[in-house]
Each structure stands twice: as C-alpha cells, then as structure tokens.
Amino acid sequence: MSGILVLDIVLLALILITAVATVEVRSLYSAVMLSSIYSLLMACFWVAMDAVDVAYTEAAVGAGISTILLIGTLVLTGSVETVRKAVSWPALAICAAAGGFLIFGTLDMPRYGDRDAPANRHPIYEGYTTQNVPKADGKSAQDVKRFEEEQAAIAQQQAGKHPGEPAAEHAHGAEHTDFFHGHVPNQVTSIIVAYRGYDTMFETAVILTAGMSLILLLRGRRGNPQRGGLL
Amino acid sequence: MFALLAELARPNAFGTDAPTLAATIVLLVSVFLLLIRAIKGPTAYDRILAMNVIGTKAVLIVCLIGFVTQRPDFIDIALVYGILNFLSTIAILKFVRHKRLG
Structure with a gap:
C-alpha cells in the first residue's frame, strides 16, 4: 500500500x-x-x-x-x-440510478495512468493539428506550399547527387522511431500542451461569458436603489 | 541522532519518505477534529475559526503532498491558498459584523 x-x-x-x-x-x-x-x-x-x-x-x-x-x-x-419535506423517493431512485449508470460506465475505462489506454496508443489525427499551424508565424498557405516545394526540390537534388541506400534507410529509421510525428502521444495532452493557444482562447471565451452573465445578474435594478445588487 | 533521521527519511516500504507522510496524516487527523468543530460549532465564530484553520492546514498539506510525491514545486499552490483563505475569511467576518458585503 x-x-x-x-x-x-x-x-x-x-x-x-x-x-x-x-x-x-x-x-x-x-x-x-x-x-x-x-x-x-x-x-x-x-x-x-x-x-x-x-x-x-x-x-x-x-x-x-x-x-x-x-x-x-x-x-x-x-x-x-x-423546513424540508420528507424524502422524495422517485427523485432518490432517479439519482441512485444515474449514479449507478455512471459507476457502471467507469468499469470500461482504462486504469489510471495506463500506458496502453487508447488515448496514449493512437497519435492524434494530423489534420486536427497541422492545418492552421503555418498561420501562426504570419506565413500564408501559399508561402508554405512554395517553401515545401523548394525543400522537395533541394531534397531531390541531394538525392540525385548522393544516390543510394543511406538516405532511404535514415528516412525509414526516423519514421520508425518518431511514431507520433513529433506530437505528444496522449491526444488530450497534445491539444492542451502543444496547441495551448486554442485551449486558452476558448477558456478565455468561457470566462468572459461567465463574467458578463454574472455582471448582468448581480447588477441590480436600474432606478430602484433599494434593491441594489452586489455590484 | 542524524543517522536515525536519515534512516527514517530513506525511501522505505511505503515508497515515499515516512516522516513526511506521517506528518500529512497527522494534519489530516487534525482537519478531522476541526471538521467536527465546524459541523457542531455552537456559534458562528467557531465555524469561522474552524474554516480558517482548515485553510491553513490545507496550505501545509499541499506543501507536504508536494514533498511526499517528490515534486516540491507545489508550493505555489499553497501560496494561492493562503491568499484566498484570508480573502474568504475577511468576507465572512464582514458579513457577520455588518450583515452585508459592501
């Protein structure tokens, strides 16, 4: 223990x-x-x-x-x-049933920290993460495409100069070791850590909405100072 | 004496250092006693005191958990707790005294 x-x-x-x-x-x-x-x-x-x-x-x-x-x-x-009324038995039954279903649902979940859990086994779909990344440093998609074409041309030239097995073998080795294509293996962690900006942006939206709702709720009635709210 | 302390602090069957764990458990027991006071407490001030002291215990427990799990960087959270515990205690005391928050 x-x-x-x-x-x-x-x-x-x-x-x-x-x-x-x-x-x-x-x-x-x-x-x-x-x-x-x-x-x-x-x-x-x-x-x-x-x-x-x-x-x-x-x-x-x-x-x-x-x-x-x-x-x-x-x-x-x-x-x-x-003073409360007596216990409402149907409500208690519904609560117990919902809780039972939730506990039943947890039986299928992987163990805490299981490295074979699906979230840790499968890399995140690249389309979710890579599509907007080049925009982050001010490059347009065309720039990126041109850059990639240039890189491919350079790679072709080098492959022409040095033909043979070592390059292909190296590429194969990289593919083998970097199974997750440079991403964090866990999908949730990948989004939260490697794409922190999205996470923070929507968190900020949630907090802004909650703050505006609270101000609207607690502001008090206009023209009725007796019923002033908290703010 | 130091040899004994070093022996106690060595990672043992618990997988963590036993003195820190024991201190955490003792703090949790004292939280339990304070909880009894917070639930039974005849006056409002008993409950306020219990809540405030539980907040202080929480600061210590967070620090100690950080040392038990060998990640002492949890102390930042303990600082946040200290500040917020003070804030909520002030709010509650103001409510008790003035019956309003303004």
Whole structure:
C-alpha cells in the first residue's frame, strides 16, 4: 500500500464527511462554511492526484470566489432554510440510478495512468493539428506550399547527387522511431500542451461569458436603489 | 541522532519518505477534529475559526503532498491558498459584523 493511497483514502473520507454535513446542516450560513471547507479539501485532493491546474482553479473559484458569492446570496435572501419535506423517493431512485449508470460506465475505462489506454496508443489525427499551424508565424498557405516545394526540390537534388541506400534507410529509421510525428502521444495532452493557444482562447471565451452573465445578474435594478445588487 | 533521521527519511516500504507522510496524516487527523468543530460549532465564530484553520492546514498539506510525491514545486499552490483563505475569511467576518458585503 503506497503512501499516496493512504493519503487519498483519508482525504476522500474527510471530503465525504464534509459533503454529507453540507447537505444535512440546517443553517445556510454553516452550509456556506462547509462548502468552503469542501473546496479546500478537494483542492488538496487534486494536488494528490497530480492535477495541479485543477487544484489552482479549485482554490481560486471554489475556496475564494464562490464562498464570497454564496455569502452575497445570503445577504440577498435569508440565512435559514425552510423546513424540508420528507424524502422524495422517485427523485432518490432517479439519482441512485444515474449514479449507478455512471459507476457502471467507469468499469470500461482504462486504469489510471495506463500506458496502453487508447488515448496514449493512437497519435492524434494530423489534420486536427497541422492545418492552421503555418498561420501562426504570419506565413500564408501559399508561402508554405512554395517553401515545401523548394525543400522537395533541394531534397531531390541531394538525392540525385548522393544516390543510394543511406538516405532511404535514415528516412525509414526516423519514421520508425518518431511514431507520433513529433506530437505528444496522449491526444488530450497534445491539444492542451502543444496547441495551448486554442485551449486558452476558448477558456478565455468561457470566462468572459461567465463574467458578463454574472455582471448582468448581480447588477441590480436600474432606478430602484433599494434593491441594489452586489455590484 | 542524524543517522536515525536519515534512516527514517530513506525511501522505505511505503515508497515515499515516512516522516513526511506521517506528518500529512497527522494534519489530516487534525482537519478531522476541526471538521467536527465546524459541523457542531455552537456559534458562528467557531465555524469561522474552524474554516480558517482548515485553510491553513490545507496550505501545509499541499506543501507536504508536494514533498511526499517528490515534486516540491507545489508550493505555489499553497501560496494561492493562503491568499484566498484570508480573502474568504475577511468576507465572512464582514458579513457577520455588518450583515452585508459592501
């Protein structure tokens, strides 16, 4: 039993306790506190899972911003939960069934860190990644095509000067060793790391949309200063 | 004495260095005790204190996990936690005192 596994088990047990307490507690104020604690513990767990970027996000959004937003919600509403009705059995059954299906779905997934997983075995389709790359340094597609033609001509000249097996053998060797054509083997990692610009661009779009929605929601009513929002 | 410490710090059957792992487990146990206080806590200030101290423990746990997994560069995240924990504590205290955030 490795040390990290012990850590994972203890952390997950604490997270489970916190989650159940967050649901069960009656005072909404305590629920906000507990959800903040949940975020902190969850961020520790992400670090233990080696997902450092997710841990950053969880710390910034979960522990920082969402606690403040929930407190702001408590300012606008009240801080006491209304008395709950009895447990709705159909809803419980639907939740249990959905959770069961999700767990059933994980049975087909490869093991954590499996090097034979499909994402690690098959290189990414080159058309997804290479089509727009020459545009990055200001070259048009025609420039690239002309450059490639020149290179091909030079290669042909050199092959004419030095005919024989070594060049072909070298090409074969390169093809054999560089199985992934210069890309990161894992498809997800390939997109996230080697094509960081796309990833960041759409992340920025998501954050911009979320920010605009929040400003629209929290701005308060115009001409009614009594019902001013948070911003 | 130093020989004993070196012996303890050597990679062993756990696959990691045992003292750091033990320290992390102890911190998690103390988080559990704080969690009890946060759930039971009669007053709001008990819960605020519990949350704040759990945030501090989280900073330490992240650092220690970084050392357990031999990647000490996780300390950056611990710094972010420290700042954000302070921020949310201030917001909650302001809410308790003034009943609003402005």
